[in-house]
Amino acid sequence: MPGTARVDARRNHDLLLAAAREAFAEHGTDASLRDIARQAGVGIGTLYRHFPTREALLEALLRSRFDALRDRADELSQAPAPGEALLTWLSELAAGSVTYRGLPESVMTALRDDRSQLHASCAAMRAAGGRLLDRAQAAGEVRGDVTAAQLLALAAGLAWAGEQSADPVAMIRQLLSIAMQGLATR
Structure with a gap:
């Protein structure tokens, strides 16, 4: 089970980066973090676990x-x-x-x-x-x-x-x- 958690965490990390890249390109560095999390298909808590700021x-x-x-x-x-x-x-x-x-x-x-x-x-x-x-x-x-x-x-x-x-x-x-x-x- 721990291996699955690491795979999921890595997948979420990559999804968040891809969503952030797109959001920042379209809306600038002030793009909504909540929208980035939503676009990545994760909750805002998951975003903050990966990227606290x-x-x-x-x-x-x-x-x-x-x-x-x-x-x-x-x-x-x-x-x-x-x-x-x-x-x-x-x-x-x-x-x-x-x-x-x-x-x-x-x-x-x-x-x-x-x-x-x-x-x-x-x-x-x-x-x-x-x-x-x-x-x-x-x-x-x-x-x-x-x-x-x-x-x-x-x-x-x-x-x-x-x-x-x-x-x-x-x-x-x-x-x-x-x-x-x-x-x-x-």
Whole structure:
């Protein structure tokens, strides 16, 4: 019997993630958790047993995406042009952040609250971007007074602007081009 409980728990976990992915894509990160549970075919108590907070649910959905962004930062740290590597990473971060309306705000809020279940993933992503920033600054391609926290705030702002546009990726690309001119050393 215990094996059946584990299989059911795993199935419910997967159903909740699938329902959350769909709900957050359609309604943003403020989508109703009750509706997510209903869509998954489970009770709200089951949702809270698996994901005690909205941030825990978001973290579970975003973990692989954030891991990929950190891996991408590591990969780009070997690129010959540090400024271009930073631009590429920022573009990918901002473009990925428009997947769920409200995600940029959730990330920035989690970064300010080290008790948030989303905090560790966001902080690790900020650190990965910080390493790219440090490299671009050491190469003299980016101003030395820019911090990793400011960089993530910039990406969140770009993603928010993208959310307001009919073509989010194009908007992010245009604004990022402008921002990189401001980040460049003179």
